[in-house]
Amino acid sequence: MSSTIKYSVVIVLFLALVFGYSIYNQSATSPSQLFHSEVVDLNDGYGYQIMRGEKVIILQEYIPGLSGKQKFETEEQALKTASLVLSKIEDGESPMLLPSDLVELNISTVVDH
Amino acid sequence: MNKRKSYVYKITGIALLAMVITSCSSDDDGDDLGNWVDKSVFDGSPRSSMSGFTIDNVGYMGVGYDGDDYLASFWAYDIEGDYWSQKADFPGAARNAAVGFEIDGTGYIGSGYDGVDELTDFYSYNTASNTWTEIAPLTTARRSAVGFGANGFGYVGTGYDGENDRKDFWKYNPANDSWTELVGFGGNKRRSATTFTIDGLVYLGTGVSNGVYLDDFWVFDPTTESWTKKLDLDEEDDYAVQRSNAVGFALNGYGYIATGELGGATNTVWEYDPVSDEWEQKTSFEGATRQDAIAFSNGSRVFIGMGRTGTLYLDDLDEFFPQDEYEEED
Numbered sequence: 152m153s154s155t156i157k158y159s160v161v162i163v164l165f166l167a168l169v170f171g172y173s174i175y176n177q178s179a180t181s182p183s184q185l186f187h188s189e190v191v192d193l194n195d196g197y198g199y200q201i202m203r204g205e206k207v208i209i210l211q212e213y214i215p216g217l218s219g220k221q222k223f224e225t226e227e228q229a230l231k232t233a234s235l236v237l238s239k240i241e242d243g244e245s246p247m248l249l250p251s252d253l254v255e256l257n258i259s260t261v262v263d264h
Numbered sequence: 265m266n267k268r269k270s271y272v273y274k275i276t277g278i279a280l281l282a283m284v285i286t287s288c289s290s291d292d293d294g295d296d297l298g299n300w301v302d303k304s305v306f307d308g309s310p311r312s313s314m315s316g317f318t319i320d321n322v323g324y325m326g327v328g329y330d331g332d333d334y335l336a337s338f339w340a341y342d343i344e345g346d347y348w349s350q351k352a353d354f355p356g357a358a359r360n361a362a363v364g365f366e367i368d369g370t371g372y373i374g375s376g377y378d379g380v381d382e383l384t385d386f387y388s389y390n391t392a393s394n395t396w397t398e399i400a401p402l403t404t405a406r407r408s409a410v411g412f413g414a415n416g417f418g419y420v421g422t423g424y425d426g427e428n429d430r431k432d433f434w435k436y437n438p439a440n441d442s443w444t445e446l447v448g449f450g451g452n453k454r455r456s457a458t459t460f461t462i463d464g465l466v467y468l469g470t471g472v473s474n475g476v477y478l479d480d481f482w483v484f485d486p487t488t489e490s491w492t493k494k495l496d497l498d499e500e501d502d503y504a505v506q507r508s509n510a511v512g513f514a515l516n517g518y519g520y521i522a523t524g525e526l527g528g529a530t531n532t533v534w535e536y537d538p539v540s541d542e543w544e545q546k547t548s549f550e551g552a553t554r555q556d557a558i559a560f561s562n563g564s565r566v567f568i569g570m571g572r573t574g575t576l577y578l579d580d581l582d583e584f585f586p587q588d589e590y591e592e593e594d
Binding site for chain 2: 200206209211212213215216217218219220245248249250
């Protein structure tokens with residue numbers, strides 16, 4: 152009888168350990184999978200990058216969709232554009248920025264350099 | 265008491281055995297060489313029938329169809345840095361089933377389908393300035409054609425013009441911005457065929473016409489502009505290379521035809537050895553079965569992804585290592 156109990160206790164402990172480890176593992180990896188954005192100072196303008204943890208997944212040195220190498224004129228413009236892209240990713244949508252998005256963000260005025 | 269004890273042992277034993285069996289199961293289907301590593305970041309950006317080209321270490325791709333809309337956005341994937349940038353929008357009508365190719369460091373995308381009509385218009389993309397320029401249009405509108413750059417010229421042929429499948433080929437000369445017809449392709453008319461280029465020679469095969477998946481296979485020598493027939497894609501009984509809407513690419517002297525459609529989406533991969541003119545099956549694409557995917561390669565690394573299976577549009581991307589053993593967990 153006592154050996155059966157001992158055996159059961161070992162199994163329960165083992166399962167608890169495995170379960171605990173998987174919980175620990177999950178909470179340890181999920182912050183590193185979080186999406187966030189950073190504005191990049193390019194000296195004569197601004198860009199942004201979308202990060203997943205420490206990893207860059209989108210680097211945008213020029214305004215997405217626009218022809219040529221047009222940088223954001225202000226940090227605020229880069230930041231609000233990055234925030235829109237980020238919200239699209241978080242909503243499970245395509246990270247592509249449409250011309251209508253740029254109009255809504257008042258960024259279309261930068262054209263013609 | 266003893267009975268109960270042996271019962272506990274038995275249960276534990278069966279559970280352990282089950283764990284061992286499941287953890288070993290991935291080795292059982294490891295007969296074919298080739299490994300796939302997930303590089304997805306585009307969750308939520310599904311699109312099929314994209315077009316693109318690779319220049320230096322950057323894969324450029326854009327346009328396509330996401331199940332609701334024809335798309336004009338255009339992206340660059342930095343192979344070394346493993347990140348994306350959204351580039352200048354494609355200036356023509358949003359479309360899918362266009363062709364894309366590279367000539368001497370300049371990218372080209374044109375033809376295709378905008379949801380209403382097959383198209384003729386063509387554009388070049390300058391990677392240094394991130395700008396598009398419209399070039400001379402194709403003489404005949406088409407979608408699902410093949411296109412490739414070779415020896416300083418662009419070539420576009422086969423496809424579907426809205427009424428018929430086609431077998432004609434056209435040659436683009438960037439020096440005088442003109443298209444001239446290239447005669448001599450001996451294969452049948454077809455749409456949704458595939459090419460890959462090994463050591464300057466362009467191999468063309470697969471595709472479909474009137475419900476028949478074509479089995480002929482050709483090589484084009486750009487220096488003489490001549491086509492030569494190779495062994496059929498069903499030359500050996502165990503070959504299953506025939507399909508349409510596949511992707512083709514070359515890596516380390518071998519050619520590959522992967523994914524596609526054959527009465528439904530498929531994820532099988534075949535490797536072509538140009539020396540022996542023979543095909544060998546590789547590890548199937550790890551993601552969902554798919555057609556109308558895109559592949560891009562810088563010559564030493566290759567990536568395959570996007571596409572669709574039925575009406576489900578896919579958003580993942582995998583790197584393919586054709587000579588590695590298959591690993592499930594990467």
